[in-house]
Amino acid sequence: MESANRQFLQDRINEIEAMHLSTEEENLHEMRDYWPDLGVQRDLDSRQDDASRDLIRRLCETGNVSRLEDVKILYHEHIDGIIPPTLVTDEWCQMYLEPLQSVCNEAAEQHEDDDDDENIPIPRCEELGHFIKYANGVEDPDFRRSGIPAWEPVPQIGIRAFAFPDRLTIQPLLSPALAASRERLKEYLRADLLDDRFIRGVVDSDLEVKVGFQRTH
Structure with a gap:
Protein backbone atom coordinates (compact mmCIF):
# COMPACT_ATOMS: atom_id res chain seq x y z
CA MET A 1 0.00 0.00 0.00
CA GLU A 2 2.84 2.39 0.75
CA SER A 3 4.29 2.05 -2.74
CA ALA A 4 0.85 2.65 -4.30
CA ASN A 5 0.28 5.75 -2.17
CA ARG A 6 3.74 7.11 -2.95
CA GLN A 7 3.19 6.53 -6.65
CA PHE A 8 -0.17 8.32 -6.52
CA LEU A 9 1.48 11.33 -4.87
CA GLN A 10 4.29 11.29 -7.43
CA ASP A 11 1.78 11.25 -10.29
CA ARG A 12 0.00 14.27 -8.83
CA ILE A 13 3.32 16.06 -8.37
CA ASN A 14 4.17 15.42 -12.02
CA GLU A 15 0.80 16.81 -13.12
CA ILE A 16 1.23 19.96 -11.04
CA GLU A 17 4.79 20.51 -12.24
CA ALA A 18 3.50 20.26 -15.82
CA MET A 19 1.26 23.28 -15.10
CA HIS A 20 4.40 25.45 -14.76
CA LEU A 21 2.91 27.56 -11.98
CA SER A 22 4.91 30.61 -10.97
CA THR A 23 5.30 30.01 -7.20
CA GLU A 24 5.69 27.12 -4.79
CA GLU A 25 2.65 28.36 -2.89
CA GLU A 26 0.56 27.85 -6.02
CA ASN A 27 1.98 24.35 -6.37
CA LEU A 28 1.13 23.54 -2.76
CA HIS A 29 -2.34 25.00 -3.20
CA GLU A 30 -2.99 22.49 -5.99
CA MET A 31 -1.50 19.64 -3.96
CA ARG A 32 -3.72 20.39 -0.96
CA ASP A 33 -6.59 18.82 -2.90
CA TYR A 34 -4.89 15.52 -2.09
CA TRP A 35 -2.92 16.27 1.09
CA PRO A 36 -4.57 19.06 3.14
CA ASP A 37 -2.66 21.52 5.33
CA LEU A 38 0.59 21.38 3.37
CA GLY A 39 2.70 24.29 4.57
CA VAL A 40 0.05 25.40 7.08
CA GLN A 41 1.52 25.98 10.54
CA ARG A 42 -0.73 24.97 13.44
CA ASP A 43 -0.63 25.42 17.19
CA LEU A 44 0.09 21.95 18.55
CA ASP A 45 0.48 22.84 22.24
CA SER A 46 -3.04 21.71 23.09
CA ARG A 47 -2.49 18.28 21.48
CA GLN A 48 0.91 17.32 22.83
CA ASP A 49 -0.24 15.85 26.13
CA ASP A 50 -2.22 12.94 24.73
CA ALA A 51 -1.45 12.75 21.01
CA SER A 52 0.76 10.01 19.64
CA ARG A 53 4.26 10.92 18.60
CA ASP A 54 3.49 9.72 15.07
CA LEU A 55 0.58 12.16 14.75
CA ILE A 56 2.58 15.06 16.16
CA ARG A 57 5.45 14.27 13.80
CA ARG A 58 3.14 14.27 10.78
CA LEU A 59 1.48 17.56 11.75
CA CYS A 60 4.86 19.22 12.33
CA GLU A 61 6.39 17.99 9.08
CA TYR A 75 5.93 11.39 6.55
CA HIS A 76 2.45 10.00 7.16
CA GLU A 77 1.80 7.50 9.95
CA HIS A 78 -0.72 5.59 7.82
CA ILE A 79 1.14 5.63 4.52
CA ASP A 80 1.37 1.83 4.70
CA LEU A 87 -2.00 -4.81 22.65
CA VAL A 88 1.59 -5.93 22.31
CA THR A 89 1.55 -8.89 24.71
CA ASP A 90 -0.55 -12.05 24.88
CA GLU A 91 -1.94 -10.85 28.21
CA TRP A 92 -3.24 -7.62 26.67
CA CYS A 93 -4.68 -9.49 23.67
CA GLN A 94 -6.63 -11.85 25.94
CA MET A 95 -7.81 -8.86 27.97
CA TYR A 96 -9.38 -7.52 24.75
CA LEU A 97 -10.84 -10.77 23.38
CA ASP A 113 -36.14 -12.87 17.68
CA ASP A 114 -38.63 -13.84 20.36
CA ASP A 115 -39.70 -16.86 18.30
CA ASP A 116 -36.15 -18.11 17.97
CA ASP A 117 -35.49 -20.62 20.72
CA GLU A 118 -32.03 -21.44 19.45
CA ASN A 119 -29.32 -19.70 21.46
CA ILE A 132 -4.34 -7.46 16.84
CA LYS A 133 -0.87 -8.67 17.78
CA TYR A 134 0.42 -6.84 14.73
CA ALA A 135 -2.04 -3.97 14.19
CA ASN A 136 -4.91 -2.14 15.86
CA GLY A 137 -6.53 -1.79 12.48
CA VAL A 138 -6.08 -0.54 8.94
CA GLU A 139 -6.45 3.02 7.69
CA ASP A 140 -5.63 4.55 4.35
CA PRO A 141 -4.51 8.21 4.22
CA ASP A 142 -7.13 8.54 1.45
CA PHE A 143 -5.16 10.95 -0.70
CA ARG A 144 -7.56 10.01 -3.51
CA ARG A 145 -10.54 11.39 -1.55
CA SER A 146 -12.50 8.20 -2.18
CA GLY A 147 -14.04 8.07 1.30
CA ILE A 148 -12.30 4.89 2.44
CA PRO A 149 -13.28 4.26 6.07
CA ALA A 150 -10.78 3.00 8.59
CA TRP A 151 -11.25 -0.37 10.29
CA GLU A 152 -10.04 -0.12 13.86
CA PRO A 153 -11.41 -2.92 16.05
CA VAL A 154 -9.14 -1.99 18.95
CA PRO A 155 -10.05 1.28 20.74
CA GLN A 156 -7.50 3.44 22.52
CA ILE A 157 -6.42 0.92 25.13
CA GLY A 158 -3.18 -0.87 25.85
CA ILE A 159 0.34 0.47 25.62
CA ARG A 160 0.32 3.80 23.81
CA ALA A 161 3.13 6.06 22.66
CA PHE A 162 2.43 9.63 23.73
CA ALA A 163 3.97 12.79 22.37
CA PHE A 164 7.45 13.85 23.39
CA PRO A 165 7.95 11.69 26.52
CA ASP A 166 11.55 12.89 26.66
CA ARG A 167 10.46 16.44 27.49
CA LEU A 168 10.59 17.20 31.18
CA THR A 169 7.47 19.34 30.99
CA ILE A 170 5.37 16.62 29.38
CA GLN A 171 5.27 13.28 31.13
CA PRO A 172 4.19 10.16 29.24
CA LEU A 173 0.96 8.72 30.59
CA LEU A 174 1.27 5.33 32.22
CA SER A 175 -0.53 2.41 30.65
CA PRO A 176 -3.60 1.53 32.73
CA ALA A 177 -3.83 -1.71 34.66
CA LEU A 178 -5.35 -4.70 32.93
CA ALA A 179 -8.36 -4.87 35.25
CA ALA A 180 -9.19 -1.20 34.79
CA SER A 181 -8.73 -1.47 31.02
CA ARG A 182 -11.00 -4.53 30.88
CA GLU A 183 -13.84 -2.68 32.60
CA ARG A 184 -13.36 0.43 30.47
CA LEU A 185 -13.32 -1.68 27.33
CA LYS A 186 -16.48 -3.52 28.34
CA GLU A 187 -18.33 -0.24 28.89
CA TYR A 188 -17.10 1.05 25.53
CA LEU A 189 -18.25 -2.10 23.73
CA ARG A 190 -21.62 -2.10 25.46
CA ALA A 191 -22.24 1.50 24.45
CA ASP A 192 -21.24 0.68 20.88
CA LEU A 193 -22.83 -2.74 20.35
CA LEU A 194 -25.90 -2.66 22.60
CA ASP A 195 -27.09 0.76 21.50
CA ASP A 196 -30.32 0.75 19.49
CA ARG A 197 -28.52 2.90 16.93
CA PHE A 198 -26.07 0.08 16.20
CA ILE A 199 -25.89 1.07 12.53
CA ARG A 200 -25.44 4.80 12.15
CA GLY A 201 -26.20 6.49 8.87
CA VAL A 202 -24.15 9.37 7.50
CA VAL A 203 -25.27 11.53 4.60
CA ASP A 204 -22.35 12.72 2.50
CA SER A 205 -22.12 16.45 1.83
CA ASP A 206 -22.17 16.00 -1.94
CA LEU A 207 -25.28 13.82 -2.01
CA GLU A 208 -28.00 15.30 -4.19
CA VAL A 209 -31.54 14.61 -3.00
CA LYS A 210 -34.60 15.22 -5.17
CA VAL A 211 -38.12 15.06 -3.80
CA GLY A 212 -41.25 15.14 -5.93
CA PHE A 213 -44.34 13.36 -7.12
CA GLN A 214 -44.72 11.11 -10.10
CA ARG A 215 -48.03 11.08 -11.95
CA THR A 216 -49.37 7.62 -12.63
CA HIS A 217 -51.89 6.76 -15.33
Whole structure:
Protein backbone atom coordinates (compact mmCIF):
# COMPACT_ATOMS: atom_id res chain seq x y z
CA MET A 1 0.00 0.00 0.00
CA GLU A 2 2.84 2.39 0.75
CA SER A 3 4.29 2.05 -2.74
CA ALA A 4 0.85 2.65 -4.30
CA ASN A 5 0.28 5.75 -2.17
CA ARG A 6 3.74 7.11 -2.95
CA GLN A 7 3.19 6.53 -6.65
CA PHE A 8 -0.17 8.32 -6.52
CA LEU A 9 1.48 11.33 -4.87
CA GLN A 10 4.29 11.29 -7.43
CA ASP A 11 1.78 11.25 -10.29
CA ARG A 12 0.00 14.27 -8.83
CA ILE A 13 3.32 16.06 -8.37
CA ASN A 14 4.17 15.42 -12.02
CA GLU A 15 0.80 16.81 -13.12
CA ILE A 16 1.23 19.96 -11.04
CA GLU A 17 4.79 20.51 -12.24
CA ALA A 18 3.50 20.26 -15.82
CA MET A 19 1.26 23.28 -15.10
CA HIS A 20 4.40 25.45 -14.76
CA LEU A 21 2.91 27.56 -11.98
CA SER A 22 4.91 30.61 -10.97
CA THR A 23 5.30 30.01 -7.20
CA GLU A 24 5.69 27.12 -4.79
CA GLU A 25 2.65 28.36 -2.89
CA GLU A 26 0.56 27.85 -6.02
CA ASN A 27 1.98 24.35 -6.37
CA LEU A 28 1.13 23.54 -2.76
CA HIS A 29 -2.34 25.00 -3.20
CA GLU A 30 -2.99 22.49 -5.99
CA MET A 31 -1.50 19.64 -3.96
CA ARG A 32 -3.72 20.39 -0.96
CA ASP A 33 -6.59 18.82 -2.90
CA TYR A 34 -4.89 15.52 -2.09
CA TRP A 35 -2.92 16.27 1.09
CA PRO A 36 -4.57 19.06 3.14
CA ASP A 37 -2.66 21.52 5.33
CA LEU A 38 0.59 21.38 3.37
CA GLY A 39 2.70 24.29 4.57
CA VAL A 40 0.05 25.40 7.08
CA GLN A 41 1.52 25.98 10.54
CA ARG A 42 -0.73 24.97 13.44
CA ASP A 43 -0.63 25.42 17.19
CA LEU A 44 0.09 21.95 18.55
CA ASP A 45 0.48 22.84 22.24
CA SER A 46 -3.04 21.71 23.09
CA ARG A 47 -2.49 18.28 21.48
CA GLN A 48 0.91 17.32 22.83
CA ASP A 49 -0.24 15.85 26.13
CA ASP A 50 -2.22 12.94 24.73
CA ALA A 51 -1.45 12.75 21.01
CA SER A 52 0.76 10.01 19.64
CA ARG A 53 4.26 10.92 18.60
CA ASP A 54 3.49 9.72 15.07
CA LEU A 55 0.58 12.16 14.75
CA ILE A 56 2.58 15.06 16.16
CA ARG A 57 5.45 14.27 13.80
CA ARG A 58 3.14 14.27 10.78
CA LEU A 59 1.48 17.56 11.75
CA CYS A 60 4.86 19.22 12.33
CA GLU A 61 6.39 17.99 9.08
CA THR A 62 3.26 18.80 7.07
CA GLY A 63 3.25 22.35 8.42
CA ASN A 64 6.93 22.81 7.54
CA VAL A 65 6.54 21.89 3.87
CA SER A 66 7.67 24.75 1.64
CA ARG A 67 8.19 23.05 -1.72
CA LEU A 68 6.16 20.64 -3.81
CA GLU A 69 9.20 18.40 -3.98
CA ASP A 70 9.05 17.91 -0.19
CA VAL A 71 5.85 15.88 -0.56
CA LYS A 72 7.77 13.03 -2.20
CA ILE A 73 9.24 11.91 1.12
CA LEU A 74 6.76 13.51 3.53
CA TYR A 75 5.93 11.39 6.55
CA HIS A 76 2.45 10.00 7.16
CA GLU A 77 1.80 7.50 9.95
CA HIS A 78 -0.72 5.59 7.82
CA ILE A 79 1.14 5.63 4.52
CA ASP A 80 1.37 1.83 4.70
CA GLY A 81 -2.23 1.46 5.88
CA ILE A 82 -1.31 0.02 9.28
CA ILE A 83 -2.49 1.37 12.64
CA PRO A 84 0.30 0.26 15.01
CA PRO A 85 -0.64 -2.25 17.73
CA THR A 86 -1.06 -1.32 21.39
CA LEU A 87 -2.00 -4.81 22.65
CA VAL A 88 1.59 -5.93 22.31
CA THR A 89 1.55 -8.89 24.71
CA ASP A 90 -0.55 -12.05 24.88
CA GLU A 91 -1.94 -10.85 28.21
CA TRP A 92 -3.24 -7.62 26.67
CA CYS A 93 -4.68 -9.49 23.67
CA GLN A 94 -6.63 -11.85 25.94
CA MET A 95 -7.81 -8.86 27.97
CA TYR A 96 -9.38 -7.52 24.75
CA LEU A 97 -10.84 -10.77 23.38
CA GLU A 98 -12.64 -11.82 26.57
CA PRO A 99 -14.83 -8.69 26.99
CA LEU A 100 -15.42 -8.60 23.23
CA GLN A 101 -16.80 -12.13 23.26
CA SER A 102 -18.92 -11.40 26.34
CA VAL A 103 -20.49 -8.22 24.96
CA CYS A 104 -21.09 -9.77 21.52
CA ASN A 105 -23.08 -12.53 23.20
CA GLU A 106 -25.04 -9.90 25.14
CA ALA A 107 -25.81 -8.13 21.86
CA ALA A 108 -26.91 -11.39 20.22
CA GLU A 109 -29.28 -12.15 23.10
CA GLN A 110 -30.69 -8.62 23.01
CA HIS A 111 -31.46 -8.66 19.30
CA GLU A 112 -32.54 -12.26 18.79
CA ASP A 113 -36.14 -12.87 17.68
CA ASP A 114 -38.63 -13.84 20.36
CA ASP A 115 -39.70 -16.86 18.30
CA ASP A 116 -36.15 -18.11 17.97
CA ASP A 117 -35.49 -20.62 20.72
CA GLU A 118 -32.03 -21.44 19.45
CA ASN A 119 -29.32 -19.70 21.46
CA ILE A 120 -25.92 -20.41 19.95
CA PRO A 121 -23.10 -18.69 21.85
CA ILE A 122 -20.61 -16.64 19.85
CA PRO A 123 -17.12 -18.16 20.20
CA ARG A 124 -13.99 -16.16 20.80
CA CYS A 125 -12.55 -14.81 17.55
CA GLU A 126 -9.07 -16.30 17.55
CA GLU A 127 -8.37 -14.95 14.04
CA LEU A 128 -8.87 -11.43 15.37
CA GLY A 129 -6.51 -12.30 18.20
CA HIS A 130 -3.78 -13.07 15.69
CA PHE A 131 -4.47 -9.80 13.83
CA ILE A 132 -4.34 -7.46 16.84
CA LYS A 133 -0.87 -8.67 17.78
CA TYR A 134 0.42 -6.84 14.73
CA ALA A 135 -2.04 -3.97 14.19
CA ASN A 136 -4.91 -2.14 15.86
CA GLY A 137 -6.53 -1.79 12.48
CA VAL A 138 -6.08 -0.54 8.94
CA GLU A 139 -6.45 3.02 7.69
CA ASP A 140 -5.63 4.55 4.35
CA PRO A 141 -4.51 8.21 4.22
CA ASP A 142 -7.13 8.54 1.45
CA PHE A 143 -5.16 10.95 -0.70
CA ARG A 144 -7.56 10.01 -3.51
CA ARG A 145 -10.54 11.39 -1.55
CA SER A 146 -12.50 8.20 -2.18
CA GLY A 147 -14.04 8.07 1.30
CA ILE A 148 -12.30 4.89 2.44
CA PRO A 149 -13.28 4.26 6.07
CA ALA A 150 -10.78 3.00 8.59
CA TRP A 151 -11.25 -0.37 10.29
CA GLU A 152 -10.04 -0.12 13.86
CA PRO A 153 -11.41 -2.92 16.05
CA VAL A 154 -9.14 -1.99 18.95
CA PRO A 155 -10.05 1.28 20.74
CA GLN A 156 -7.50 3.44 22.52
CA ILE A 157 -6.42 0.92 25.13
CA GLY A 158 -3.18 -0.87 25.85
CA ILE A 159 0.34 0.47 25.62
CA ARG A 160 0.32 3.80 23.81
CA ALA A 161 3.13 6.06 22.66
CA PHE A 162 2.43 9.63 23.73
CA ALA A 163 3.97 12.79 22.37
CA PHE A 164 7.45 13.85 23.39
CA PRO A 165 7.95 11.69 26.52
CA ASP A 166 11.55 12.89 26.66
CA ARG A 167 10.46 16.44 27.49
CA LEU A 168 10.59 17.20 31.18
CA THR A 169 7.47 19.34 30.99
CA ILE A 170 5.37 16.62 29.38
CA GLN A 171 5.27 13.28 31.13
CA PRO A 172 4.19 10.16 29.24
CA LEU A 173 0.96 8.72 30.59
CA LEU A 174 1.27 5.33 32.22
CA SER A 175 -0.53 2.41 30.65
CA PRO A 176 -3.60 1.53 32.73
CA ALA A 177 -3.83 -1.71 34.66
CA LEU A 178 -5.35 -4.70 32.93
CA ALA A 179 -8.36 -4.87 35.25
CA ALA A 180 -9.19 -1.20 34.79
CA SER A 181 -8.73 -1.47 31.02
CA ARG A 182 -11.00 -4.53 30.88
CA GLU A 183 -13.84 -2.68 32.60
CA ARG A 184 -13.36 0.43 30.47
CA LEU A 185 -13.32 -1.68 27.33
CA LYS A 186 -16.48 -3.52 28.34
CA GLU A 187 -18.33 -0.24 28.89
CA TYR A 188 -17.10 1.05 25.53
CA LEU A 189 -18.25 -2.10 23.73
CA ARG A 190 -21.62 -2.10 25.46
CA ALA A 191 -22.24 1.50 24.45
CA ASP A 192 -21.24 0.68 20.88
CA LEU A 193 -22.83 -2.74 20.35
CA LEU A 194 -25.90 -2.66 22.60
CA ASP A 195 -27.09 0.76 21.50
CA ASP A 196 -30.32 0.75 19.49
CA ARG A 197 -28.52 2.90 16.93
CA PHE A 198 -26.07 0.08 16.20
CA ILE A 199 -25.89 1.07 12.53
CA ARG A 200 -25.44 4.80 12.15
CA GLY A 201 -26.20 6.49 8.87
CA VAL A 202 -24.15 9.37 7.50
CA VAL A 203 -25.27 11.53 4.60
CA ASP A 204 -22.35 12.72 2.50
CA SER A 205 -22.12 16.45 1.83
CA ASP A 206 -22.17 16.00 -1.94
CA LEU A 207 -25.28 13.82 -2.01
CA GLU A 208 -28.00 15.30 -4.19
CA VAL A 209 -31.54 14.61 -3.00
CA LYS A 210 -34.60 15.22 -5.17
CA VAL A 211 -38.12 15.06 -3.80
CA GLY A 212 -41.25 15.14 -5.93
CA PHE A 213 -44.34 13.36 -7.12
CA GLN A 214 -44.72 11.11 -10.10
CA ARG A 215 -48.03 11.08 -11.95
CA THR A 216 -49.37 7.62 -12.63
CA HIS A 217 -51.89 6.76 -15.33
